Amino acid sequence: MTKRFWNLCKVSPVVVAATFFVANSALAAEVNEQVTNVAQLSEAQDSNNIGQVTSVSQFSDVQPTDWAFQALQSLVERYGCIAGYPNSTYRGNRALTRYEFAAGLNSCLDRVNELIATATADLVSKQDLATLQRLQEEFSAELATLRGRVDGLEARTAELEANQFSTTTKLVGEAIFNVSQPFGEQRADTDTNPDNNPDLDSNTTFSNRVRLNLYSSFTGKDQLQIRLNAGNIFNNNTSGNTGATGTNMTRLGYDVSTTDNSVSIDKINYAFNLTDAVRVKVDASGGELYENVNTFNPDFASSGRGALSRYGRFSPIYRQGQNGAGLTVTFNPGGPISLTGAYLAPTSGTGGIFGANNPGLNNGLLNGDNTIFGQLSFQPSKAFNIGLTYARSYFAGNAANSLFQGTGSAFANNPFGTGTRTESNNYGVEATFQLSSALAISGWGGYTTADTRTGANADADIWYWAGSLALKDFGGEGNVLGVIFGQPPKVTGGSIKDVATNVDRDDDTSYHLEGLYKFKLSDNIQVTPGVLVIFNPEHNDANDTIYVGTLRTTFSF
Structure with missing residues (x-):
């Protein structure tokens, strides 16, 4: 599913931001469900410590042979909306936390605002909108599944809150x-x-x-x-x-x-x-x-x-x-x-x-x-x-x-x-x-x-x-x-x-x-x-x- 997403995306900041927002809302809910103590919350907060990079070569753990290399290169060098960790790693194989998702989304949105404010030729094109539509159609089944899982989690959470023995x-x-x-x-x-x-x-x-x-x-x-x-x-x-x-x-x-x-x-x-x-x-x-x-x-x-x-x-x-x-x-x-x-x-x-x-x-x-x-x-x-x-x-x-x-x-x-x-x-x-x-x-x-x-x-x-x-x-x-x-x-x-x-x-x-x-x-x-x-x-x-x-x-x- 991930490779299919990048092949369709051909990366536009609006496409990336919109698709990440829809897909990761459900994913973030699942991650949040697993945070059960202060130590886990602290670990999640530590993941917010990321910084903007200007070239994909700054990532020590990203190689040209990686299947997502071109996508990352485009996001970094064309749009400037990919952030990395202080130790110059991207950590492409680890799960995305809500903090990391928020940081990446915010970076892409800031870049979109810049393009709109400067009225450059890099504004959103019809091609980007067409790609976004293709993404929505291509991943309609996955998005429906994620929405169903979110609804199920919300129902389970409501039931636990209503029937729990005690909050303490x-x-x-x-x-x-x-x-x-x-x-x-x-x-x-x-x-x-x-x-x-x-x-x-x-x-x-x-x-x-x-x-x-x-x-x-x-x-x-x-x-x-x-x-x-x-x-x-x-x-x-x-x-x-x-x-x-x-x-x-x-x-x-x-x-x-x-x-x-x-x-x-x-x-x-x-x-x-x-x-x-x-x-x-x-x-x-x-x-x-x-x-x-x-x-x-x-x-x-x-x-x-x-x-x-x-x-x-x-x-x-x-x-x-x-x-x-x-x-x-x-x-x-x-x-x-x-x-x-x-x-x-x-x-x-x-x-x-x-x-x-x-x-x-x-x-x-x-x-x-x-x-x-x-x-x-x-x-x-x-x-x-x-x-x-x-x-x-x-x-x-x-x-x-x-x-x-x-x-x-x-x-x-x-x-x-x-x-x-x-x-x-x-x-x-x-x-x-x-x-x-x-x-x-x-x-x-x-x-x-x-x-x-x-x-x-x-x-x-x-x-x-x-x-x-x-x-x-x-x-x-x-x-x-x-x-x-x-x-x-x-x-x-x-x-x-x-x-x-x-x-x-x-x-x-x-x-x-x-x-x-x-x-x-x-x-x-x-x-x-x-x-x-x-x-x-x-x-x-x-x-x-x-x-x-x-x-x-x-x-x-």
């Missing part, structure tokens, strides 16, 4: 349907006598979790999030924890705190740019470090579309300060290095009684349970990303809080027993290697030293590690085959002794093995079958290996 707020939802069942001989416990272990409660459960997120923006660069949550995937049924398997090591990554499908507002936060390099997020409720910072496990971090298990999603260091209120600040100057600092005061427990919102029990934002967090991220290339992480946490030893929020052995989570005020220093290193577009490897390792702050002085040393492998587009575009293997948090030494077993460490080692296949049915539906295997649960080789088979279906909208 988007509704994003996720629903999980989960079928799971544990397998094995006996439930795990912490002693070395397998004869007193009860039988494993091997029942199949069908459960759900639903989340509705309201995202509001008032400037285009800020975001207010309010999340509603409901579900019945209980961490004490066959999907994990002590009720069915005897250990938190079998917990799923998307269990919920309530099990009766009651709806609650579990997250409220507001994020904004303090400067171009500084991003600030204020959590009023439900703040979680793993949603505020990079966890270096992009293929498995999501609760609805990532790993099936709780431990397989990311390093336990990101569970410090979970369900907190506080502040997260990220400094990213645009290079390979970024820094994040955070302070969260957990609001765990019934009604959040142990956190920032209850000064009546001597708990508050600054003098209750809290976590101070810092992370240095280094990304020299898209294929390699590494993080160094530190968190200092304090909690009063209540049943709602623990060192790793139910990830790892019971001894590692509460080495000093419930009711003991505990301070911990947590150190972690995480990395992601994108070996190719279809293969990614992620891993983490961490060390925690915990000390008592009431009663007799005692300390505990705790280690953990894991690695994951993701094969992307395996069996189809958007599918991911994943394997995760690691050691959940384990007490390796210290001066503390477990009250029940009178030992100061986990003598044996548990291993976490998880295989899953994320199958993409559509952009909105993902089905993930998988199996979780825990060897030597609770770091106790007297316990039988426990298996958990799971089928998760995630609907997003």
